[in-house]
Amino acid sequence: MAAPMSNVDEIRDRVILGEFGVKNVHTTDYPGNYPGYDDTWDLEKFKKNFRIDIVHSDENMLEFDMIGIDAAIANAFRRILLAEVPTMAIEKAFIYNNTSIIQDEILAHRLGLVPIKADPRLFEYRNPEDQEGTEIDTIQLQLKVKCTRNPRAPKDSSDPKELYLNHMVYSGDIKWLPIGNQADVFADAKIGPVHGDILLAQLRPGQELDIVMHCVKGIGKDHAKFSPVATASYRLLPEITLLQTIEGEQAEILVTFDYLILIWGHEHV
Numbered sequence: 001m002a003a004p005m006s007n008v009d010e011i012r013d014r015v016i017l018g019e020f021g022v023k024n025v026h027t028t029d030y031p032g033n034y035p036g037y038d039d040t041w042d043l044e045k046f047k048k049n050f051r052i053d054i055v056h057s058d059e060n061m062l063e064f065d066m067i068g069i070d071a072a073i074a075n076a077f078r079r080i081l082l083a084e085v086p087t088m089a090i091e092k093a094f095i096y097n098n099t100s101i102i103q104d105e106i107l108a109h110r111l112g113l114v115p116i117k118a119d120p121r122l123f124e125y126r127n128p129e130d131q132e133g134t135e136i137d138t139i140q141l142q143l144k145v146k147c148t149r150n151p152r153a154p155k156d157s158s159d160p161k162e163l164y165l166n167h168m169v170y171s172g173d174i175k176w177l178p179i180g181n182q183a184d185v186f187a188d189a190k191i192g193p194v195h196g197d198i199l200l201a202q203l204r205p206g207q208e209l210d211i212v213m214h215c216v217k218g219i220g221k222d223h224a225k226f227s228p229v230a231t232a233s234y235r236l237l238p239e240i241t242l243l244q245t246i247e248g249e250q251a252e253i254l255v256t257f258d259y260l261i262l263i264w265g266h267e268h269v
Contacts, residue, residue, distance in 0.1 A: 008034050015071055015236055022236075025071045065237065074234045081232040083221040088118040088139055090213045090225070091126075097210035100169075100201045107201065107211075111143070112225045114171050115194040116215050122186075126216040135180030139191060139215035143174050147203035167203050172196025177212070 012034060016023040028034070029041040050068035057063070066074055093108040100107070118139055126137040133140070145166050153162045160167055171193040178186070201209065220227030246254055 008037065012037065012039070014239065027070050027072060029070075071234075071236060078232045078234050081229055082227055084219055085228045086120040086217050086219050087226050087228045088116045088120050088123065088215045088217055089223070090114065090116065090141070091216040091218070092214040094212045094214075095210075096212070097208055099207045100203055100209060102201050107209075110200055111211070111213060112223075114174070114198055114200075116141075116192070117194045118186075118189065118191045118215065120217050123217045125218075133179065133214050133216070135178075135182050135185075137216065138179060139182075140177040140179050141174050141192070141213040141215065142177050143169070143200075143209055143211045143213070145169050145173050145203065146208035147205050149205045164203075164205060168199065169201040169203060169209060170196060171198035171200060173200075174213075 011024050012028065015025050029039050031038055031040045033039055046068070050066075053065040053067065055063040055065060066077070090112045093111050095104050095108065098104055098107060102110075116139065123139075124137045126133060130137075147167045148165050150163055150165050157163060174193055176191045203209070218226035
């Protein structure tokens with residue numbers, strides 16, 4: 001059933017938030033959907049109307065507006081960011097020594113979730129049947145830490161930070177072991193964990209870790225550790241229409257409410 005002509009202009013380019021859900025999120029760029037309008041999808045028209053505005057960009061976050069596309073396409077971008085963009089992550093952990101209280105399986109899982117700083121475009125996908133990696137498909141890392149007593153610790157101290165050396169194992173303790181010619185090819189890449197302050201384990205004197213790890217190229221669809229983002233979300237740009245004139249105290253309340261909504265939106269996107 002065709003929509004009333006008086007409402008066509010409003011719903012052709014807007015998503016409507018109703019009492020019980022969001023309406024009009026489906027694609028309408030095909031002929032005959034609205035009487036009197038030819039909404040056939042056209043590449044040149046799309047290129048003219050579509051644009052991306054960067055709202056905020058830093059090392060850890062990117063926020064941008066996409067204008068001129070359906071909500072379904074925006075959601076497709078979100079899903080692609082989560083599951084289809086390749087990264088490098090720890091796939092195999094060869095544990096030669098682990099005398100900490102953390103079981104090998106738990107420690108290997110924690111290591112696998114540590115984000116690795118490396119450009120996946122410079123590596124090939126590793127064949128699952130290959131037991132040994134090469135310089136074109138594998139990054140080799142090592143974690144070797146041993147906890148000892150601090151000979152200079154105060155005699156009356158009970159603080160582990162003063163009593164022990166290397167008792168907190170962080171991701172920053174993971175070191176890169178170049179394979180083949182990687183030391184020359186990636187001399188300026190600074191391959192290693194993205195963040196050096198991720199706590200991996202706690203040790204006591206006599207306990208140590210000796211682990212060699214292999215990083216491979218993968219996508220989030222195979223395992224969450226390959227996802228390049230902690231989260232990816234989108235929201236619709238609201239358009240609020242006031243049905244009557246707001247004055248006086250009510251206007252001040254409305255301004256305050258709009259400001260709070262704006263702050264909440266930036267904190268939760």
